[in-house]
Amino acid sequence: MQLSMYKEAFASYFNNEQFIAQLNEAVKKVQSVSRIFFIGNGGSNSICSHMMEDFGKIARKKTFAFSDASLITCYANDYGYEHAMAEWLKLHMEPGDMLVAISSSGKSPNILNAVQVAKEKAAFVITLSGFEKGNPLSGSGNINFHIPVKNYGIVECYHQVILHIILDTVANV
Numbered sequence: 001m002q003l004s005m006y007k008e009a010f011a012s013y014f015n016n017e018q019f020i021a022q023l024n025e026a027v028k029k030v031q032s033v034s035r036i037f038f039i040g041n042g043g044s045n046s047i048c049s050h051m052m053e054d055f056g057k058i059a060r061k062k063t064f065a066f067s068d069a070s071l072i073t074c075y076a077n078d079y080g081y082e083h084a085m086a087e088w089l090k091l092h093m094e095p096g097d098m099l100v101a102i103s104s105s106g107k108s109p110n111i112l113n114a115v116q117v118a119k120e121k122a123a124f125v126i127t128l129s130g131f132e133k134g135n136p137l138s139g140s141g142n143i144n145f146h147i148p149v150k151n152y153g154i155v156e157c158y159h160q161v162i163l164h165i166i167l168d169t170v171a172n173v
Contacts, residue, residue: 002153005149005151005154006153006154009149009151009154009158010158013147013148013158014161019145022143022144022145023162023166023169025143026126026143026166027166027169027170029098029124029126029143030055030059030061030098030167030170033061033097033098033124034061034062034096034097035061035062035063035094035096035097036052036055036061036062036063036064036097036098036099036100037063037064037065037066037092037093037097037098037099037100037118037123038051038052038063038064038065038066038067038099038100038102039065039066039085039099039101039102039110039111039114040101040102040103040111041103041108041110043152044102044103044128044156044159045065045066045067046067047102047156047159047163048066048067048100048102049065049067050160051063051065051100051160051163051167052064052065052067054164054167055167058167059167059170059171064092066084066088071088072084075087075088082109082113083113085111085113085114086110086113086114086116086117088114089114089117089118089121090117090121093117093118093121093123094121094123095121095122096122096123097118097123098123098124098125098126099114099115099118099123099124100126100128100163101114101115101118101125101126101127101128101137101140101141102127102128102129102159103127103128103129103137104129104130104131104152105129105130105131105132105135106127106129106131106135106136106137106138106146107136107137108137111137112136112137112140115140115141116140119140124142125140125141125142125143126141126142126143126144126145127140127141127143127144127145127146128145128146128147128159128162128163129144129145129146129147129155130146130147130148130150130152130154130155130158130159131148131149131150131155132150133146133148145159145162147159
């Protein structure tokens, strides 16, 4: 049954001391920044849109997500999909901002290119990935959350749970 997979992943990941330390570090960093950018593809992009709204409304942060269809198609048409998010960040990101980069596989070229731009802009980068250990995204941020499961449902759900835990802690909910 699929439920057992979710329970096993939850028990092993969320009770891990390294995860708890990263979570505490992420909370402190979110508290100290004023602007947060969220990027992801597909289901991860939906998480970005949701978190952009919640971190803005509840945590009172200035938030941005690369999720508007016109924005995505404009940048993809002009720069190619692999560079669309990176070009958007080049225009809008400033030193000291935060980037939250989400990719279940951790292999999406557009996400990896955007992370590189964020680093060049001296932004703080939090990554959320899954699937294979050592995927390119899983070690590219200042804080890296990796769900070691090859199941989109588990990975995407737990990425959203991680971000909600950070948000609820920041907002003292």
